[in-house]
Amino acid sequence: MYTSSKQHAERIDEVLWQFEAEQFVPHNLSGEGPQGGAPVEISWQAPRQRRQCLVNLTETAPDFARNFQHIIDFVPADETGKAAARERYRVYRQQGLQLDTAAYTNPEII
Secondary structure, three states: OEOOOHHHHHHHHHHHHOOOHHHOOOEEEOOOOOOOOOOEEEEOOOOOOOOOEEEEOOOOOOHHHHHOOEEEEOOOOOHHHHHHHHHHHHHHHHOOOOOOOOOOOOOOOO
């Protein structure tokens, strides 16, 4: 999970720790946790190790996005957020990424 700041990463870390045991997501903040990391790493910096999936929680498309097999990016409901999502989509296309979209509706948790 890629965030815009250390504070945002820490907030997501706290939310994930509050999940019930059967919904728990093994994770750690970048540079913390077991050697080799957990299945989910939360970071505000470019990843240090290779991962298959990027969950982008920022307003921009990171330069390193093309290093991932899968990218999960969200389109907010507000117009400003939608405009930023359209720009990320354009950048991903310019990076040569094949894009698929899926509709998903769920209450905001973070």
